[in-house]
Amino acid sequence: MFDVIVIGAGPVGENVADRVARGGLSVAVVERELVGGECSYWACMPTKALLRSTAALRAVNRLPGAREAVTGPVDAAAVLARRDSFASNWADDGQAAWLDQAGARLFRGQGRISGARAVEVTAADGTVTSLTARHAVVVATGSSALVPDVAGLRAAAPWTSREAAATTVVPGRLAIVGGGVVASELATAFAGLGSAVTMLARDGVLPAAEPFAGELVTGALRDAGVSVRPGAELRSAERAADGTVRAALTTGETVEADELLVAVGRTPNTSDLGLDRVGLTPGGWLRVDDALRVVGVDGWLYAAGDVNRRALLTHQGKYQARALGDAIVARAAGGAVDHGRWGRHAVTADEAAPQVIFTEPEVASVGLTAAAAEAAGLPIRVVDHDLGAVAGAAVHADGYRGRARMVVDRDRNVIVGVTLVGPDVAELLHAATIAVVGEVPLDRLWHAVPAFPTISEVWLRLLEAYGR
Numbered sequence: 212m213f214d215v216i217v218i219g220a221g222p223v224g225e226n227v228a229d230r231v232a233r234g235g236l237s238v239a240v241v242e243r244e245l246v247g248g249e250c251s252y253w254a255c256m257p258t259k260a261l262l263r264s265t266a267a268l269r270a271v272n273r274l275p276g277a278r279e280a281v282t283g284p285v286d287a288a289a290v291l292a293r294r295d296s297f298a299s300n301w302a303d304d305g306q307a308a309w310l311d312q313a314g315a316r317l318f319r320g321q322g323r324i325s326g327a328r329a330v331e332v333t334a335a336d337g338t339v340t341s342l343t344a345r346h347a348v349v350v351a352t353g354s355s356a357l358v359p360d361v362a363g364l365r366a367a368a369p370w371t372s373r374e375a376a377a378t379t380v381v382p383g384r385l386a387i388v389g390g391g392v393v394a395s396e397l398a399t400a401f402a403g404l405g406s407a408v409t410m411l412a413r414d415g416v417l418p419a420a421e422p423f424a425g426e427l428v429t430g431a432l433r434d435a436g437v438s439v440r441p442g443a444e445l446r447s448a449e450r451a452a453d454g455t456v457r458a459a460l461t462t463g464e465t466v467e468a469d470e471l472l473v474a475v476g477r478t479p480n481t482s483d484l485g486l487d488r489v490g491l492t493p494g495g496w497l498r499v500d501d502a503l504r505v506v507g508v509d510g511w512l513y514a515a516g517d518v519n520r521r522a523l524l525t526h527q528g529k530y531q532a533r534a535l536g537d538a539i540v541a542r543a544a545g546g547a548v549d550h551g552r553w554g555r556h557a558v559t560a561d562e563a564a565p566q567v568i569f570t571e572p573e574v575a576s577v578g579l580t581a582a583a584a585e586a587a588g589l590p591i592r593v594v595d596h597d598l599g600a601v602a603g604a605a606v607h608a609d610g611y612r613g614r615a616r617m618v619v620d621r622d623r624n625v626i627v628g629v630t631l632v633g634p635d636v637a638e639l640l641h642a643a644t645i646a647v648v649g650e651v652p653l654d655r656l657w658h659a660v661p662a663f664p665t666i667s668e669v670w671l672r673l674l675e676a677y678g679r
């Protein structure tokens with residue numbers, strides 16, 4: 212018997228376990244693959260490592276005096292080797308040791324809910340261990356790449372983000388289905404490593420972001436030699452005996468490649484989780500209330516991270532994990548929980564989740580886009596500024612191109628969304644997150660003076676354009 216059982220030891224499950232153990236509760240963690248989850252071995256970390264060296268080279272090439280010191284292209288083998296170390300060579304002893312020192316007990320195997328507060332763990336050798344929880348079971352099983360039902364696609368053995376992130380070879384020709392975050396980052400990465408990339412972006416590039424983000428990223432991808440094909444839709448795929456993949460489009464054209472990467476979204480890891488044992492439908496996203504309790508189950512089952520679909524981001528899942536872990540501890544002690552807006556145990560900031568898309572240029576955003584704010588019926592005013600016109604950006608790199616947008620709720624006089632697009636804007640994002648989450652009135656923001664000459668001076672320009 213444990214106080215809490217966590218199924219899934221990705222970044223979210225690890226953090227739930229850490230918080231409840233810090234609160235003095237006993238905790239079991241069930242993991243079927245590697246402790247650390249998707250993020251550590253096949254997603255955030257390896258993909259960022261694949262992108263970083265090319266980004267540094269691009270930065271140097273924008274600077275006369277430094278560019279002359281560059282004598283050749285990126286060394287792809289060295290990049291892959293550095294990536295291996297960021298994926299801990301796909302071994303989880305370091306993270307398993309961390310979990311152990313955090314006070315959690317690890318059970319390796321497939322976790323399945325077997326009844327109220329009960330979980331069975333089936334190990335690789337078939338041994339089944341039955342666990343029961345005094346207070347809570349937390350599902351943190353994450354998500355997997357979605358492979359759409361397209362004729363011949365599965366048989367063509369496409370890459371998903373997993374194979375791309377862990378590849379040992381840089382394909383000569385890479386075709387990518389999708390235009391979202393994964394597709395755009397991996398198109399940037401593989402073009403930088405030397406692949407001839409074709410992007411079949413049925414719904415355009417980064418369609419969920421502000422439109423100028425997709426336009427700037429599309430322009431830079433094309434400059435890097437990527438064939439970006441908005442509107443192109445896959446009709447069927449096949450892999451020939453020589454390994455070539457042929458992707459047939461609905462227009463009748465065919466795109467040939469050495470690998471075909473499918474990046475069209477995610478599917479929740481809930482199909483083999485025993486959900487039917489508690490009256491839920493296997494395979495779906497887990498619907499949760501504001502306390503992250505699974506809707507339809509009586510108060511002991513929670514879901515955090517990707518699997519609840521609130522925000523498919525590591526940092527946001529970990530934020531949920533901290534709030535949830537602390538709430539479980541408080542309830543176990545008979546104490547009060549506060550799920551009110553911005554309360555101690557609330558996950559209100561899921562509405563204002565920051566995200567950096569590590570493309571060239573980077574896309575950093577928090578809160579609502581103008582379109583989303585309008586759809587929500589907010590009385591907004593939108594202010595844009597050319598990032599390249601900021602002195603700090605001009606010094607940062609010759610030919611700096613970028614744009615910033617601030618979406619203001621006119622009635623409340625606060626910012627509800629910010630998008631920054633440009634080289635090296637990632638580190639500017641936290642200021643925006645604080646302004647949005649802190650609901651800092653614009654009158655007060657005038658007193659937050661950005662240092663000269665930094666790219667952050669765009670904040671002053673945005674305020675000046677808005678006026679006071």
Ligand SMILES: Cc1cc2nc3c(=O)[nH]c(=O)nc-3n(C[C@H](O)[C@H](O)[C@H](O)COP(=O)(O)OP(=O)(O)OC[C@H]3O[C@@H](n4cnc5c(N)ncnc54)[C@H](O)[C@@H]3O)c2cc1C
Nearest residue numbers: 219221223243248249254255322352353516517523524525
């Ligand atoms: C290519 C790519 C790049 C990304 N880059 C970023 C980024 O730069 N920044 C960012 O914030 N986010 C990024 N993300 C998103 C990020 O990876 C996820 O939001 C994050 O991993 C979610 O964490 P999680 O713990 O909810 O799930 P996961 O990381 O998916 O972990 C879930 C764990 O549960 C285990 N599991 C599942 N079912 C069971 C079961 N029944 N029994 C036992 N164990 C089980 C799995 O093996 C896994 O270890 C990226 C995603 C992709 C695909």
Ligand SMILES: NC(=O)c1ccc[n+]([C@@H]2O[C@H](COP(=O)([O-])OP(=O)(O)OC[C@H]3O[C@@H](n4cnc5c(N)ncnc54)[C@H](O)[C@@H]3O)[C@@H](O)[C@H]2O)c1
Nearest residue numbers: 359389390391392393394413414474475476523567568569
């Ligand atoms: N840097 C980061 O923060 C980062 C990096 C990678 C992934 N992630 C997260 O992982 C999640 C998954 O990323 P993703 O790129 O797989 O999903 P996504 O939702 O960002 O993009 C999927 C894209 O595929 C398109 N699409 C859907 N079905 C299609 C089809 N049949 N054919 C062609 N296109 C189709 C959609 O219009 C969409 O643009 C995202 O929520 C993202 O936030 C984050």
